[in-house]
Amino acid sequence: MSSAVVSTSAAQGRPFVFIEEGAEVCPQPSEAKLCTEGRPPQRAFSTSTFTDARLAGVTSASRLAVRPAAEMVSSGIAAMDALTGGLPRGCLTEICGPASSGRTTLLLAVLAAATQRGECCVLVDASDALDPQSAADAGVELDRLLWVRCGENSPEKSLEQLLRATDLLLESGGFGLIALDLGDLPPQVARRIPLTTWFRFRRAVEHTPTVLLAVERQSIAGSCSSLLIKLGLIKLASSEDRISEQHLDSQSPLPSQAQLLTGLEITAELVRSRLDRKPVRSAEITFASKTAWAG
Amino acid sequence: MFACIFVPNFPVAAVFRAEPELRARAVAIFEGKPPLEKVFAVNESAGRIGITPGMTKAQAELCSELTLRPRSLLQESVAHAALLNCSQSFSPCVEDAAADTAILDLAGMESLFGSLPEIAHNLFRCAATLGLDGNVAVASNPDAAVLAARGFSGVTVIPSGQEADSLGSLPVEVLFAGWIEKEGEGKKKEDEQQKESVRLLATLERWGIRDLRALAALPEVALSERLGQEGLRLQQLARGAASRTLVPVEALAVFEEAIELEYPIMLLEPLAFLLNRLLEQICTRLAARALATQELRLTLELENLAGADPQLDTFGIPSESDAAHSATQSQLPAQHFISGRQSKFCRTLRLPLPMLDPKLFLKLLQLDLNAHPPGAPILKIRLAAEPARPRSAQGGLFLPPSPEPEKLELTLARIAGLVGEPRVGSLELLDTHRADGFRMRRFMPEPAQKTKRQEVAGEGKSAVAALRRFRPPLRVTVTLENGELAHVLCSKKKEAQGSVLWKAGPWRSSGDWWEREAWARDEWDIALQNADSVALYRLVHDLLGGSWFVEGTYD
Numbered sequence: 001m002s003s004a005v006v007s008t009s010a011a012q013g014r015p016f017v018f019i020e021e022g023a024e025v026c027p028q029p030s031e032a033k034l035c036t037e038g039r040p041p042q043r044a045f046s047t048s049t050f051t052d053a054r055l056a057g058v059t060s061a062s063r064l065a066v067r068p069a070a071e072m073v074s075s076g077i078a079a080m081d082a083l084t085g086g087l088p089r090g091c092l093t094e095i096c097g098p099a100s101s102g103r104t105t106l107l108l109a110v111l112a113a114a115t116q117r118g119e120c121c122v123l124v125d126a127s128d129a130l131d132p133q134s135a136a137d138a139g140v141e142l143d144r145l146l147w148v149r150c151g152e153n154s155p156e157k158s159l160e161q162l163l164r165a166t167d168l169l170l171e172s173g174g175f176g177l178i179a180l181d182l183g184d185l186p187p188q189v190a191r192r193i194p195l196t197t198w199f200r201f202r203r204a205v206e207h208t209p210t211v212l213l214a215v216e217r218q219s220i221a222g223s224c225s226s227l228l229i230k231l232g233l234i235k236l237a238s239s240e241d242r243i244s245e246q247h248l249d250s251q252s253p254l255p256s257q258a259q260l261l262t263g264l265e266i267t268a269e270l271v272r273s274r275l276d277r278k279p280v281r282s283a284e285i286t287f288a289s290k291t292a293w294a295g
Numbered sequence: 296m297f298a299c300i301f302v303p304n305f306p307v308a309a310v311f312r313a314e315p316e317l318r319a320r321a322v323a324i325f326e327g328k329p330p331l332e333k334v335f336a337v338n339e340s341a342g343r344i345g346i347t348p349g350m351t352k353a354q355a356e357l358c359s360e361l362t363l364r365p366r367s368l369l370q371e372s373v374a375h376a377a378l379l380n381c382s383q384s385f386s387p388c389v390e391d392a393a394a395d396t397a398i399l400d401l402a403g404m405e406s407l408f409g410s411l412p413e414i415a416h417n418l419f420r421c422a423a424t425l426g427l428d429g430n431v432a433v434a435s436n437p438d439a440a441v442l443a444a445r446g447f448s449g450v451t452v453i454p455s456g457q458e459a460d461s462l463g464s465l466p467v468e469v470l471f472a473g474w475i476e477k478e479g480e481g482k483k484k485e486d487e488q489q490k491e492s493v494r495l496l497a498t499l500e501r502w503g504i505r506d507l508r509a510l511a512a513l514p515e516v517a518l519s520e521r522l523g524q525e526g527l528r529l530q531q532l533a534r535g536a537a538s539r540t541l542v543p544v545e546a547l548a549v550f551e552e553a554i555e556l557e558y559p560i561m562l563l564e565p566l567a568f569l570l571n572r573l574l575e576q577i578c579t580r581l582a583a584r585a586l587a588t589q590e591l592r593l594t595l596e597l598e599n600l601a602g603a604d605p606q607l608d609t610f611g612i613p614s615e616s617d618a619a620h621s622a623t624q625s626q627l628p629a630q631h632f633i634s635g636r637q638s639k640f641c642r643t644l645r646l647p648l649p650m651l652d653p654k655l656f657l658k659l660l661q662l663d664l665n666a667h668p669p670g671a672p673i674l675k676i677r678l679a680a681e682p683a684r685p686r687s688a689q690g691g692l693f694l695p696p697s698p699e700p701e702k703l704e705l706t707l708a709r710i711a712g713l714v715g716e717p718r719v720g721s722l723e724l725l726d727t728h729r730a731d732g733f734r735m736r737r738f739m740p741e742p743a744q745k746t747k748r749q750e751v752a753g754e755g756k757s758a759v760a761a762l763r764r765f766r767p768p769l770r771v772t773v774t775l776e777n778g779e780l781a782h783v784l785c786s787k788k789k790e791a792q793g794s795v796l797w798k799a800g801p802w803r804s805s806g807d808w809w810e811r812e813a814w815a816r817d818e819w820d821i822a823l824q825n826a827d828s829v830a831l832y833r834l835v836h837d838l839l840g841g842s843w844f845v846e847g848t849y850d
Contacts, residue, residue, distance in 0.1 A: 077758050099790060100830035104761040104850040118695040120740045127766075131847060132722045132733040134761040142722055146738045148710055149718040165710050172706040174698030183763065183850070209696050256779070259799035261820040261831070264760045264849060289758040291849075 070226070070275055073176075073211060076113030077106065079287035080229075083270050088226055091275075092202050092212045096219050097231030102266030103183050103215050104129075105289045106231070108138035110213060111179065115141035119176025122146040122169050126155075126162045127184035137292035146175075155189045163197060170204040170212075178205075182216040190220050198224035219271075226274045232267030232286075262294040296411060296455070297541075298399040299440035300382060300418055302374070302429040303448075305395035306336040309374040310364050312426035312576075313554050317362060325352045326366035335366050369553045369675075376547060377425045377580055383546055384583035385418055390437070390541040396444070398437045400541050415450045424579055434458055439535035442507075445469050458535020463508030467499050470507070470529055495522065495529070507533035550588070551679040552576050559598045559672030566673060567661055573678045574653040574660075581682060587649035588680035591656060595640040596675035640669040647739045648700045649683040655701050662708040666716070697740060707738060728806050729814060730835075730846065731764065760849055762833060765791075768844035773834070783823060783834065783845070791832060791845045793825035801836070815839050820849070 072086030087093050087110065097103050107123075114121045121144060123130060128149045136142060148165050151158035162180060169178055182190050198221040205212045214221060219228055269284040302308045306324045311317055321341035325332045332352035346355055355361055375394050382389040385408060388400035401414060408414045415431045422429045432443030432451040439458045443451045446465035453461040471492040498521075504510050510533040518526045531537040552573040560566050570593075581588060644659055686700075698706070710719045717735055725732040769791055774782035785792040800819035807813050815838040822831050831849040836842075 098828060098830075099763075099848050100850055102760075102850065104763045105758050108761045109758045120697050128718075129763045129766070129847075130722075131762040131764045132724055132731070134759070135722075136724055138759045138761060142724070144740050145721055146707075147720065147722055147735075148714060150714055152715070152718065161714050164713055168706050168709050168713075172698055172702045174696050174703070176696055256798040256800055256819070259797075261760075261799050261849070263757075264831070266758075287758070289760040291760045 071209070072275075073117070074113050075106070076109035077287060079285050080106070080109075080268060083268060083283055083285045084227060084229065084273065085275070087211050087213065088275055089209050089211055090206050091226035092198065092205065092214065092221055092224055093227040093229070094219050094221055094225040095213065095215045095229045095231065096217060098217060099183075100264070101231035102264055102268075102289065103231055104134070104181075105138075105264065105266065106229075106268075107179055107181065107213070107215050108135055108140060110211075111135070111145060111177065112139035112141075114177040114211070115144040117176065118144075120144050120146065120174065121177040121179065122148065122175050123179045123181060124148045124162050124165050124169070125150060125181045126158050127151045127181065129181065129184050134292070155185050156192075159185060159189055159192065163193065166201065167204075170201060170210075173208060173210070175210055177211045177213060179213040179215065182214060182220075185216070187218050187220075190216055190218070193220060195222055195224070198222065223274075225272070227270075228272040230269045230271045232269070260294070261291055263288055263290040265289075296401045296433055296435055297437045297440045298385075298401050298411075298415060298418060298431060298433045299392075299437065299444040300378065300397050300399070300422055300429045300431050301441070301444035302378060302395040302422070302427050303445075304336055304338065305374070306366055306371060307338045308395075308427055309367065309371040311338075311428075312374050312377070313367075313370050313572075314364075315426065317364075320362050321346065321358075321360050322362045322364060323350075323355050324364055324366050325355070327352075332365075364557075365555075367555050369555055373551060373553050374427060376551065377576065378422070378427060378429070379544065380547065380550070380580040380583055381418070381421045381425050381427070384421060384585075385414060388541055388543045391544045392437075392441060396441060398440060398541060400543075401433065412450070412452050415452055419450050421583055425583070426576065434461075434535065436535065436538050437541060438532050438537040438539070442469055442532065442535070445472055453535070459508075459511055459533075462533065462535050463506060463511065465507050467504055467507060467510055467533075468496065470532055471496055491525075495525065498522065546584075548682070549679050550577050550580050550586075550682060551677060553675065553677040555675050556673065559674050561672045563661065563664055563668075566664070566676075567657065569676055570660055570678065571653065571657050573676065574656045577678060577680045578651055578653045578656075581651055581680060584682070585685070586682040587651040587685040589646050589649045589683040590681040591644040591646075591660070592677075592679045592681075593642045593644070593660060594677040594679075595669050595673045596677075597638045597640055597669055597671035598674050599638075599671070638671070640671075642667065646704060647737065648686050650701060650704075651685065652701055655705060658705055659708050662712050666712055703738075728804055730816075731766075762847045763850040764847040765845060768835065768846045771834070771843050771845050773836075773843045780819060780821060780834070783821070783832075783843075785845060788845075790825055790830065791823070791848070793823040795821050796824050796829060797822040800834075803838075805838070813839065818846075 070088035070091050072088055074081055075084070075087050095103055095106055111121055111123065116139065123145060125147060128151045130147060130149075132142070135145070148162075148169075150161040150165065159182075162182070166178065166180060169175060201212060202224045214225070219225070219230075265286060265288050267284060267286045269282060271282060307322060310322065310324060319340075321344055322338045323334045323341050323346050324336040326335045327333050330353075334346060334348050334350045334352065334355050336348060337346045341361055344358060344360060346358060346361055352363065355363060371394060375391075378395070378397050379389060379391060382397040382399050386399040386401060386404055388402075390398040392398050399418075401411065404414060405411065408417060411433050415433050419429065419431045422431075430444045430448050430451070432440045432447060432453065434440040434443055434453040435455040435458065439453060439462060442462055442465060443453055446462070446469045451461075499510065504513070510530055513530060515527060515530065518530055522529070528537070554569055554573060556569075560569070577588075642660075642663055644656075644663060650656075707719060719738070720735040721738045721740075722733045723736050725734060765788070769785050769787050771791065772784040773780060774784070780795045780798050782794050783792050798819050798821045800821075801817035802819075803815075803817050805813070805815035808815075817836040817838060819834040819836075820831065821834050822829050833846045833849070835844045835846045837844065
């Protein structure tokens with residue numbers, strides 16, 4: 001075995017000479033000396049000698065190819081782009097947050113940006129929750145959006161439909177963005193998605209120009225997601241302050257018919273990014289959204 | 296120059312085209328009303344074991360090696376259409392001479408398709424691809440080409456001026472074969488022509504005229520004195536000197552294939568085999584004409600719908616919900632026409648773009664039939680394709696990605712089978728103020744155009760706050776304090792309940808008061824405090840029904 005030869009050489013304290021296959025071996029003075037000592041002439045080790053047949057497919061760590069940086073596309077919100085650098089193609093991105101945290105606003109902004117770039121997009125909607133008027137107001141080109149409405153029956157059934165539909169869509173290919181809306185699924189149901197499914201999705205979308213986006217209450221894809229964005233929770237403790245920040249104008253003595261919801265203030269935190277080599281520092285931004293009637 | 300393609304033993308060839316596995320066996324075709332059915336045509340293998348046309352079916356059945364099939368005029372008409380398709384793929388000027396014969400004008404075609412022998416061989420191969428084993432002959436006039444095709448098997452090319460020599464060896468019977476089969480002529484006329492041809496043939500036989508060379512050598516005056524103008528016409532044909540102009544037929548508007556089944560089919564799997572065969576034939580015919588299709592119509596003739604046993608029938612009777620699901624733009628609803636003991640089941644498959652892929656069509660039909668089963672055993676299958684020009688599109692190197700139309704169509708059909716047809720597609724807003732006013736339509740993205748860089752959302756404007764709908768809306772109980780909203784209670788979704796922290800509204804709207812589905816409502820935007828969180832909801836009071844609903848959440 002070649003490994004035995006290597007260990008023998010190492011034990012004898014001889015230096016290994018690695019040469020490329022087919023290259024001529026220059027006679028070494030030490031070799032000549034060794035020959036005179038009556039030992040069979042030692043040939044310098046070539047890489048083929050060193051490599052066991054079982055290790056033929058193994059690439060040495062020093063030769064591992066550097067994974068090319070993912071192409072980033074705009075999320076449609078300048079502040080988000082500044083925080084994350086955009087959304088990576090060929091990767092899974094998770095947006096998680098509780099109700100009224102701005103998940104759908106962000107999702108529609110991403111869809112609007114993608115459809116306006118001329119890409120075909122899919123929204124696999126586990127809870128059939130998309131509001132078409134909101135999508136149109138956000139600037140989504142509805143002709144380029146394929147809407148798959150799951151969730152006619154139980155959450156478990158809709159989850160199964162979502163996973164199978166996503167498999168089919170990833171297999172089909174050609175979409176610029178595939179968004180999975182799990183935002184209304186109870187966390188205990190969403191957590192039933194096996195990690196292997198997320199690995200499969202990540203593998204299927206790898207090396208494709210598709211952005212795979214999942215919107216959910218809590219992060220469920222684990223290490224499969226390249227980017228994890230967490231949207232803020234409105235706390236009761238500071239509800240008065242936050243509500244006033246959110247254009248609700250609660251402190252105004254005006255009656256309810258004189259008040260108007262003009263927008264939401266969304267807080268986003270970049271929890272994890274696997275796109276950079278160094279660990280990302282958690283960063284937080286706040287950006288405002290307006291209601292369609294606020295002008 | 297003219298070419299003729301002739302399919303010998305056409306009724307048997309039509310059956311072989313529908314059932315290629317019979318080619319290696321002895322086959323006899325019978326026709327007539329029971330019990331007076333007689334053998335009408337036989338193939339070579341059947342002839343070798345002593346089966347001849349005219350035998351009764353009962354006599355033929357004594358031979359165990361023989362496969363008997365009823366004559367199918369439907370399959371013959373389909374085979375005839377395929378023959379014309381094959382011919383029209385080589386020349387725009389094609390005469391429909393008989394059910395088994397087509398004549399082509401090859402003037403000017405040499406520059407397109409090569410030399411005459413090449414054209415003849417390609418025509419022969421094209422017919423074989425369509426399941427028709429025919430004889431092809433090329434001559435300087437149509438009648439000489441027809442006689443050569445009827446007389447010589449395989450491919451024959453007669454150089455100009457050598458018609459008489461080439462045709463001389465043919466028996467005189469070839470002059471009378473097939474002319475009685477011309478379509479559009481009445482039965483009475485056919486009988487008269489047959490009698491006349493039998494009389495002339497008997498006369499020539501008495502004279503000792505066996506082949507065309509002998510007929511061509513007869514003195515013209517003496518021949519006309521004895522047989523009249525018909526005799527001279529036959530002599531001209533025998534010399535290969537007759538001349539006439541072709542009567543071209545128009546190209547077919549619909550490509551149809553059909554198959555009649557000896558036994559009714561009850562499972563989708565054997566049906567898929569037959570559909571595959573029909574689709575391949577249709578696609579071959581379309582490809583021969585450089586066409587594609589955008590609409591496929593499947594018509595199934597079913598056996599006695601009312602009497603079908605639902606226990607034995609694996610298709611199942613389509614439910615009302617199925618019928619409702621089928622009311623989409625892509626696939627028209629299944630239509631049942633009941634006549635006598637049979638009913639028809641029709642499905643139409645409309646494609647967004649012209650396509651020509653039999654495997655894709657088969658998969659789409661399978662998915663469609665899975666969703667909308669016929670409901671009774673199938674006796675007859677007809678498949679028609681509306682021809683369309685194939686799409687000519689070239690993808691741009693710098694255009695955004697878009698799914699391949701064929702893959703997309705199949706994916707959409709599979710997803711429709713998963714979630715239901717009306718629940719997949721793109722959405723279209725309706726011109727109404729009614730809440731949730733939209734409809735689903737077929738997803739047909741237009742190919743991206745390379746235009747000037749469009750403004751990406753977010754580069755100049757802020758995001759738009761979105762509503763997230765609950766479908767159906769959540770029914771809630773609202774507590775009022777001093778006429779103001781104070782508390783919301785929802786039994787179905789615990790998160791959508793709590794005390795009202797903030798409210799804006801009501802915003803009143805109504806519409807469609809002139810119709811049965813009138814609506815009138817008050818809307819509030821409210822912030823609900825629930826446990827340790829606050830969320831914004833849209834609360835609706837239905838003024839006609841008096842109920843309260845949470846319609847969605849601002850998210």
